Amino acid sequence: MRRLENKVAIVTGAARGNGEGTARVMAKEGADVVLTDVLDLVHETAKNITDEGDKAVSFKMDITNASEVNSVVQKVLAQFGKIDILVNNAGVCQLVPFVDMSEEILDKTLDINVKGVFIVTKAVLPSMLKQKYGRIINFSSVTGPLVADVGECAYAATKAAVWGFTRSLALEVAKEGITVNAICPGMxxxxxxxxxxxxxxxxxxxxxxxxxxxxxxxxxxGNIYEIGELVAFLASDAAKYITGTPVLIDGGSTIPESPGSFTTI
Ligand SMILES: NC(=O)c1ccc[n+]([C@@H]2O[C@H](COP(=O)([O-])OP(=O)(O)OC[C@H]3O[C@@H](n4cnc5c(N)ncnc54)[C@H](O)[C@@H]3O)[C@@H](O)[C@H]2O)c1
Structure with a gap:
């Protein structure tokens, strides 16, 4: 049996990138995958999945718009009867030096990367609490909690926020059959x-x-399928005792203490 057979998964920002890789791997693992995104491309991505014989549907959904999110979640519940897996993947990263960073850029980054995660999770969580089962996987990053590059003040702050959100929510629902984890990709x-x-x-x-x-x-x-494999693992029963954990997937990029120094080999 495939790892996610009979599971219903919703993925935000699934038109392309890490969300697409996640949707593709989870569909290959047998899940009914609901791809959502602000881009029309989301429908094409879902069609590519169904063309391969796997199960996918798609909705346009802006994660910053609570009424749109609630309406999509209700449609998904009406169609599938449940949501087992939520992948909070949608996010943006605009590189801007702090001195030039406008309040608009800060607000947009916070709205999508942090408030959007709250909005979608709030919409999905009640149905998971009812069925006493759920897997929530949030996209944090190595950027923010561990490392940063110039121009990332807003982005880094939001990804550290997702890490904190993950741990607090994991605690709140630990006895409800719901795990909440974060993945922290490198490049x-x-x-x-x-x-x-x-x-x-x-x-x-x-x-x-x-x-x-x-x-x-x-x-x-790294590539988007390597990301998808990690998310699928965290969504599977094999990971049922893992919660509140940020999992790094970075090809070792955060290992070097002093890049370029003390090189003897
Ligand atoms: N690529 C990396 O190196 C990297 C590293 C660490 C973390 N991440 C995280 O991975 C996630 C996906 O990033 P990516 O690299 O695939 O980027 P991407 O730009 O290729 O894809 C992001 C997707 O999110 C969608 N999106 C943006 N705003 C949205 C909104 N308001 N509502 C719904 N969808 C929206 C976009 O349309 C796009 O399809 C992000 O959370 C990002 O922070 C990426």
Whole structure:
């Protein structure tokens, strides 16, 4: 039997990137996957999954809009009768030096990366409490809780917030059959990273990606399916005693204490 057979999973920001990788792996594991995103592309991504013989449906859903989120969640519950897995993946990262960071940029980053996670979780949690079963996986990052690059004051703050949110909620629902964990990716090859590489060096974004890879002990960026595999594990019964835990997936990027120093090999 596949790991997520008979499970219903909702993934935010699933049109592309880590959300798409997660939706694809969970669908391959047998779940009914509900892909949601602000982009129309979400319908195409879901169709690609069903074309491969796996189960997926899609909805346009802005996680910052509580009434839209509640309406989609009610439709999903009407169609499938339950939601077993919630993946809070949708997020944004706009690189801006702190001195130039407007309140608008700060508000947008907080609204999507933090308030959006609250809104979607609030909409889904009552049905999980009722069935006394649930798996919630939140996308934090190594950025914020552990490391940071310049231009990431807002982003880093939001990803540290997701880590705190995860631990507190995990405690509140620990006796209800619901686990709440966070994943903390390093550099994953998605539009988010590629767009920031283009902003950093519009003439040669590939060179930025190559330089990023050099700083990672495994010598490469991660891919969206590697992210999906970790989420699927945390969503599976094999992970039933894991809760409130931030899990790193970074190719070793946070290991070096002094990159480039004390090199003898
Ligand atoms: N790529 C990385 O290196 C990396 C590292 C650590 C954490 N993350 C996290 O992974 C998650 C996914 O990022 P990604 O790299 O795949 O980025 P991405 O930009 O490729 O995908 C993000 C998706 O979220 C959607 N989205 C944005 N705002 C939304 C909203 N208000 N409502 C619904 N959907 C919305 C976008 O349309 C997009 O499809 C984010 O939470 C990000 O912080 C990424």
């Amino acid at each position: 994953i090859a998605t539009e988010m990273v590629k767009n920031n590489a283009s902003l950093t060096n519009p003439e040669d974004p590939e060179s930025v990606l190559r330089d990023l890879a050099k700083g990672i002990p495994m010598g490469r960026l």
